[in-house]
Amino acid sequence: MLWLHIDRSLDISLKKQVYEQIRTRILQGELTAGYRLPASRELAIQLNLSRNVVIEAYEQLLAEGYVKGRQGSGTYVAPGAYLERDLKEQPSSFLETHRDEEKEKDEIDFRSGIPALNHFPKKKWGKLSKQVCEEASNADFGYDNPEGRSEFRHVLSRYLKRTRGVHCHPDQLIITSGATQGFSLIANLLLSPDDRVIIEDPITHEIQTIFSSSGATLYPVPVDEDGMRTDLIPVDKKPGFVFVTSSHQFPLGGILPIQRRIQLIQLARKLDTYIVEDDYDSEFRYDGEPIHSLQGLDPERVVYVGTFSKILSPSLRLGYLILPPVLTQQCRELKWFFDLHAPSLEQMTLSRFIHNGSLDHHIQKMRKLYVKRRKILKVCLKEEFGDRVSISGDSTGLHLIVEFKDVQFDEGMLSHISRYKVKVYPVELHSIQKGFHRKKLILGYGNLNEEQIREGICRLGQALHRL
Structure with missing residues (x-):
């Protein structure tokens, strides 16, 4: 049988x-x-x-x-x-895998960088997509330019100038399949084996991996409440580039003040190198208007990286690079080798979505939603842990940092917490120099509703109180 x-x-x-x-x-x-x-x-x-x-x-x-x-x-x-x-x-x-997925459905995941996926404007996007398909020419369904569609780059350059203070001609834009591909293009474009990358510490682990895989050495510069400590950048050797998240440092959340921005640009000019600016989820700023880009201060020295993953949805796989003119042609050639071009129909749909004001409307709507979720998370943390915790890095973006006075989040602790069906992420995971952020957690709230936030912090409290 x-x-x-x-x-x-x-x-x-x-x-x-x-x-x-x-x-x-x-x-x-x-x-x-x-x-x-x-x-x-x-x-x-x-x-x-x-x-x-x-x-x-x-x-x-x-x-x-x-x-x-x-x-x-x-x-x-x-x-x-x-x-x-x-x-x-x-x-x-496949049955065991599926059961594991079913089992994890009730796990509450405080992963950062994910927007409220159930608030994606499906009807509006679907309507525009239908229009694009019906009106597209036969040629629109063929191969496209590696740098992206012309009409999308024109719309995007105007949008970025208005909202982020970016200065660029549409020809300086390269449309990518998300920010990750943008970082890979930059590594191929600007790095050689044995180069040194000046980089914030802590910084996204994935970015560290992309740059290290090129053979470059990472030179970590600590961050404080104002972002990268530019006064600690070495000036003895020209780096491949300096990497910074100036408008919203990930993960700690600092905003680089104008004095440090100027110091960084002067350093790049002196060393004849570039600054790579990752504009990480800075559209969602809650205390005032979004911070202007570093790129707007010196377009000849700054390579600007952006994505629509945090604004709309990671599934779109649309991002962009803005390059100094001297780098654009070489980057176009690299992009062709990577994947020929980004998806054309999505570019056409997003172009209309921006042009008719839908993106501005969506960002305003989501900003109000995230303000509520941020407030609930902060209240729950204080109710559950009181003065055992301090909260920071919450003025922008889709996450905050919570530091515990009496808990260190090593592998054993994280494994213990996971038994309560709640998933949290330590800052230490993204540290290059280990040992300085062991008591800090990154709590993302963008894709969690109010009930999930309350229940998640309750479960975290149960896990830590048992100890």
Whole structure:
């Protein structure tokens, strides 16, 4: 008898459940060559399924070569279908994976950098997408320019000048598949092995990985409540570039004041290098208007990186670089090698979304929502922990920093907290020089509703109070 488990509560077709389980057992060698599978009618009765479901699963296995049918004698496992693997690397079955995902559904995740996904303007976006598809020419569905569509770059350059104080010609814009690709392009464009990158510490771990993978050495410069300590930048050697999140330092949240911005630009001029400015979620500033970009002070020295992942949705995979004119042609060529071009239809839709004022409206709406969520999170933290915590870095963005007086968040502590079905992220994860931020957590609130925020802090409190 062939024992299979069918779970009708899963969002997976019954045919696929039968097919996947038999396929997995063949690949793992549990069902060996020559093994005769039960007759379709027999297996259907055993599993309480329609016979057609089993027949379709068998036909799929036959089409892919896992089994062979012998006229009048049944269906047998085909030879050569066993793939030997290291047991340590054996993946979970698709049913186990799905159950793990189901199990984590009630986990409250304070991950930063994710906007309120259920507030994405689906109807408006869908309407514009439909218009774009209906009105697009045949050529619009072909290959496009690596730097992005001309009309989108013109709309975007005007928008950035108005909202972020950026100064650029549309030809200086390169449309990317998100900020991550932008960082990879910069690394390929500006770094050589053995170069040194002057970088804030702490800073996003992913960015550290991208720049280090080019062979460059990271030179960490500490940050304080005002961002990068520009007075600590070494001047003995020209770096590949200086990396800074000037309008909202990640993760600690500082805003680089004009004095440090000027000092940074003067240093870049003196060393004949560039500044890479990551404009991390600075649209959502709650105490006054968004801070103007560093790029607007010296467009010849600053490479500006932006994305729509935090404003709209990570799934759009649209970001952009603004480069000094001397770098643009080489970057276009690199972009072509990376992926030819960013998605054209999404660029066309977003161009209309910006041009008709929908993006401004969406940002204003979301800013009000995030203000409420930020306030609730701060209130809950104070109610749960009182003077055991201090809160900072909350004037901009989708997260805040909470520092505990009596807790250090090492791996053991994080594992203990996860048992309470709440996920939190230590600042120390993003530190280059370890040991200075062990008591601090990054709590993202953009994609959590009020009830989830309250429950999440309650669970965190239960976890820490038990200690």
